[in-house]
Amino acid sequence: MLHFYSSSNGQVHSEKAMQECLGNALSGRGQEVYERPLLIIIHTTIGHDFQALLAAAHSCCPNATVVGCTCAGVIGVEGANESMRALGLMVVEAEQEGEFGIVFCDNIRGYNSLQKAREMARELKDLLPGANMIHLLASGIDIAADRALEGIAEAFGPELPVFGGTSSDNLRGISTYQFVNRQVLERGAIMIGYADPTLGVVMGVHHGNLTIGQPITVTRSEANRVFELDGLPAWPSLMRKLSLPEDSQPGPCIPVAGLGELLPAEYHQAYDNRHILRAIVKVDDAGSSFYMPVDCPEGTQLWITQRDESLIFAGLGRMLERLADRVSGLQLVAVFHTDCAARGRAMFNKIAKDEIIEKMQDSLMKGQAIPWLGMYGFGEFTQLKGRNFFHNYTTSIYALVRVEGG
Amino acid sequence: MKKKGREENRKASYRELEALCLELEARVTRGIMVQQELISLKAELDQELNRFRLIQEFGELGLFRESIQEFGALATEYFIRAFEQPHALLAEYDEKSDMLAVVSTFGFANTDVPAVLPLSPADFPEREGFLLSQQPDTHVKLASLDLEEALAGPLFGPDGAFKGFVVCGQQRADQRFYNPIDTQARHSFTVMATKVSYLLHNFRINQQLKQEIEERRRVEQMLEEKAAELLRSNSELEQFAYVVSHDLKAPLRNVLGFAGMLQKKWMDAVPEAGREYLEIILKEINRFGAVIDGLLAYARFSSRPPKERQLVDFNKLAEKVQAQIYLAIQQCRAVIKVHPLPSLPADPQQMEQLFQNLITNAIKFTPSGRRPEIDISAKPSGSEYCFTIRDNGIGIEEHNLESIFGLFQRPHASRGYEGSGLGLSICRKIVGQHQGRIWAESKGPGQGAAFRFTLPCR
Numbered sequence: 008m009l010h011f012y013s014s015s016n017g018q019v020h021s022e023k024a025m026q027e028c029l030g031n032a033l034s035g036r037g038q039e040v041y042e043r044p045l046l047i048i049i050h051t052t053i054g055h056d057f058q059a060l061l062a063a064a065h066s067c068c069p070n071a072t073v074v075g076c077t078c079a080g081v082i083g084v085e086g087a088n089e090s091m092r093a094l095g096l097m098v099v100e101a102e103q104e105g106e107f108g109i110v111f112c113d114n115i116r117g118y119n120s121l122q123k124a125r126e127m128a129r130e131l132k133d134l135l136p137g138a139n140m141i142h143l144l145a146s147g148i149d150i151a152a153d154r155a156l157e158g159i160a161e162a163f164g165p166e167l168p169v170f171g172g173t174s175s176d177n178l179r180g181i182s183t184y185q186f187v188n189r190q191v192l193e194r195g196a197i198m199i200g201y202a203d204p205t206l207g208v209v210m211g212v213h214h215g216n217l218t219i220g221q222p223i224t225v226t227r228s229e230a231n232r233v234f235e236l237d238g239l240p241a242w243p244s245l246m247r248k249l250s251l252p253e254d255s256q257p258g259p260c261i262p263v264a265g266l267g268e269l270l271p272a273e274y275h276q277a278y279d280n281r282h283i284l285r286a287i288v289k290v291d292d293a294g295s296s297f298y299m300p301v302d303c304p305e306g307t308q309l310w311i312t313q314r315d316e317s318l319i320f321a322g323l324g325r326m327l328e329r330l331a332d333r334v335s336g337l338q339l340v341a342v343f344h345t346d347c348a349a350r351g352r353a354m355f356n357k358i359a360k361d362e363i364i365e366k367m368q369d370s371l372m373k374g375q376a377i378p379w380l381g382m383y384g385f386g387e388f389t390q391l392k393g394r395n396f397f398h399n400y401t402t403s404i405y406a407l408v409r410v411e412g413g
Numbered sequence: 414m415k416k417k418g419r420e421e422n423r424k425a426s427y428r429e430l431e432a433l434c435l436e437l438e439a440r441v442t443r444g445i446m447v448q449q450e451l452i453s454l455k456a457e458l459d460q461e462l463n464r465f466r467l468i469q470e471f472g473e474l475g476l477f478r479e480s481i482q483e484f485g486a487l488a489t490e491y492f493i494r495a496f497e498q499p500h501a502l503l504a505e506y507d508e509k510s511d512m513l514a515v516v517s518t519f520g521f522a523n524t525d526v527p528a529v530l531p532l533s534p535a536d537f538p539e540r541e542g543f544l545l546s547q548q549p550d551t552h553v554k555l556a557s558l559d560l561e562e563a564l565a566g567p568l569f570g571p572d573g574a575f576k577g578f579v580v581c582g583q584q585r586a587d588q589r590f591y592n593p594i595d596t597q598a599r600h601s602f603t604v605m606a607t608k609v610s611y612l613l614h615n616f617r618i619n620q621q622l623k624q625e626i627e628e629r630r631r632v633e634q635m636l637e638e639k640a641a642e643l644l645r646s647n648s649e650l651e652q653f654a655y656v657v658s659h660d661l662k663a664p665l666r667n668v669l670g671f672a673g674m675l676q677k678k679w680m681d682a683v684p685e686a687g688r689e690y691l692e693i694i695l696k697e698i699n700r701f702g703a704v705i706d707g708l709l710a711y712a713r714f715s716s717r718p719p720k721e722r723q724l725v726d727f728n729k730l731a732e733k734v735q736a737q738i739y740l741a742i743q744q745c746r747a748v749i750k751v752h753p754l755p756s757l758p759a760d761p762q763q764m765e766q767l768f769q770n771l772i773t774n775a776i777k778f779t780p781s782g783r784r785p786e787i788d789i790s791a792k793p794s795g796s797e798y799c800f801t802i803r804d805n806g807i808g809i810e811e812h813n814l815e816s817i818f819g820l821f822q823r824p825h826a827s828r829g830y831e832g833s834g835l836g837l838s839i840c841r842k843i844v845g846q847h848q849g850r851i852w853a854e855s856k857g858p859g860q861g862a863a864f865r866f867t868l869p870c871r
Binding site for chain 1: 441
């Protein structure tokens with residue numbers, strides 16, 4: 008059986024930040040817990056000294072496996088923190104050996120996402136045959152996330168829940184980082200398998216954007232790289248449509264340049280929206296084509312979208328109600344949470360953001376102290392009606408619950 | 414004709430509709446940009462509010478730092494938090510050495526930061542924070558920090574004195590992730606720098622006070638230890654003196670007894686010279702006896718605390734003492750003038766001894782042929798009375814004014830006068846036990862002397 012403990016802080020000194028976080032997460036667990044073969048999942052913003060964080064984690068917990076990734080902000084029970092040096096972590100303690108396992112790869116790109124994910128998933132299946140869910144943390148710049156999900160499905164079947172997100176920087180879209188023990192990767196992917204039969208995951212996902220105007224058609228593309236929209240160079244034409252300079256960098260445009268893609272009709276109700284959103288994080292060096300986080304075949308219709316305040320709040324409320332219904336009567340063990348980086352300070356002021364986080368946490372925790380680790384990433388892996396999807400611009404909640412024997 | 418006209422109308426309305434759609438789309442995208450600008454403004458406001466919250470928080474925490482290093486570390490960490498920059502440095506100015514010494518740094522692990530910054534108060538004619546790039550001279554002087562851009566500012570204390578310098582910014586490599594420094598942040602940087610300088614000023618004052626208190630405590634403790642040690646050694650010495658004197662008395666009595674018998678029974682058989690020697694022996698034995706008696710008296714005063722104090726009428730006491738030494742007074746026709754004296758709480762026996770010693774001394778140390786004139790008075794002085802016993806005796810050299818109160822101290826001028834050299838030691842002991850002070854004043858040999866002592870009113 009797996010047990011979870013979380014903490015987050017805004018301490019700027021990296022070593023102290025890690026020590027403080029671990030101390031708070033494991034407070035009251037006694038000194039011997041630090042010696043156990045724990046799993047430490049960390050999310051940190053881009054300003055921290057990553058090597059110092061990892062060294063401090065290993066120094067405090069010498070037998071732990073440390074994994075994690077960078078993000079634009081961390082979300083914990085303590086609230087959201089989008090400063091340049093924010094740290095959040097979840098410590099996972101297994102009662103028995105073989106209840107969790109990790110595999111990872113480096114250099115995952117759009118063109119090899121399927122192959123890399125398939126290899127990792129197979130490795131994980133060998134390592135942890137009883138894995139009943141996968142927590143996926145991957146590079147957020149140029150991965151083809153839908154292909155990565157296909158790769159996992161090839162090894163584990165399409166039913167196995169996959170949750171998590173893609174790493175981000177501070178919305179600049181330059182580099183994101185992943186961590187495995189003492190290694191810092193720039194284009195890595197990490198799969199954490201949980202093999203605890205008493206554990207289930209209930210997911211909720213929601214975004215608050217509406218499509219506007221006429222669709223734009225992808226007229227030339229290659230896998231997840233889009234060369235032309237309506238017969239024109241893709242990136243400059245999109246920028247013109249948004250009244251932005253044609254040579255804009257993609258990172259700062261993320262909050263306004265979300266594109267909508269029509270979802271199959273059977274998911275409209277579950278998603279509370281007809282469109283799934285795509286964020287553009289990378290543009291080619293010439294500033295002409297851009298990379299989508301999923302495959303984008305020619306003929307795909309894309310819409311410019313606009314956030315809708317009432318949909319954001321009302322939709323979030325509806326999603327939380329549905330989620331609360333589904334976890335009702337079950338023991339909530341921990342919550343992982345991935346929010347789109349654009350839904351942080353780039354979209355809300357502090358008061359609104361705090362209100363949203365509080366609303367989410369209150370509706371699930373109901374006054375209890377439940378470990379919570381969230382991040383503002385570039386994308387979210389969340390199921391819809393039992394099928395694994397990759398999303399952008401959403402709030403995605405992954406509530407871990409005891410389903411039997413808990 | 415009609416059909417063609419309808420088609421043209423339809424085409425025209427389609428074009429209008431398309432134009433309208435494009436206009437609407439353009440308006441929406443303009444709306445998106447305006448909305449985004451508003452969000453950016455709100456974010457800036459949030460950031461500014463957060464800075465002031467952090468400045469406030471720092472102000473509260475900064476008050477309770479134990480060392481300058483701890484204070485510096487806290488200050489640089491709060492600059493990092495408030496201004497979201499990767500590097501910060503705090504330096505303190507030392508007026509004595511005229512040097513700006515680095516107290517604390519943050520994020521300069523890969524940079525050789527000098528221990529002393531090559532800046533002086535003259536480099537800061539203004540008190541406000543500034544962008545380093547806008548002050549090229551300062552930027553060049555700080556080249557070793559490798560800062561591409563930074564917020565910097567002098568620290569001035571509440572007394573207007575230059576206290577130090579703070580800088581918080583980014584190196585070239587940091588510009589990958591860090592946004593350019595917001596010039597709007599200069600105001601809050603100045604506020605934070607002012608907070609730091611005031612706290613630094615307070616910290617130094619507190620530290621000085623702490624050091625002084627510490628030093629005072631140390632001295633007090635040392636004095637207490639010394640006093641205890643002195644008390645212990647005095648007590649041992651007095652015990653020793655008492656035992657020795659007591660044990661010397663017995664053999665001395667035997668010597669005196671046998672010498673007396675020799676004088677009484679065998680005097681006729683002793684030749685003239687022998688008789689003379691015998692007289693010297695007896696005289697010396699008596700002198701030795703007097704010394705031992707003095708020592709015993711001194712030891713007795715030392716080892717026994719004064720009895721419970723009673724109200725002593727010093728007028729009556731002076732009369733009683735004069736009666737006791739009546740013969741000595743008569744012999745030298747001494748004149749003793751007693752001014753009105755107070756009544757004070759004291760040990761009557763010890764006071765009697767004190768007066769007897771001082772008056773006897775005044776009589777004893779008057780050159781033969783001169784009529785002793787003794788004047789006894791007392792004056793209130795704050796919470797005590799100051800007594801004076803003035804004489805017209807042989808006087809005291811200035812360098813002996815203090816030493817005459819020591820054990821067996823007999824100044825050169827008094828060598829021709831009888832005495833054990835213990836009388837004034839006993840006087841000092843008595844007065845000390847009454848929480849008073851005793852001292853002597855004299856204009857010099859032949860000028861007479863005044864012995865003054867104080868006794869508390871309560």
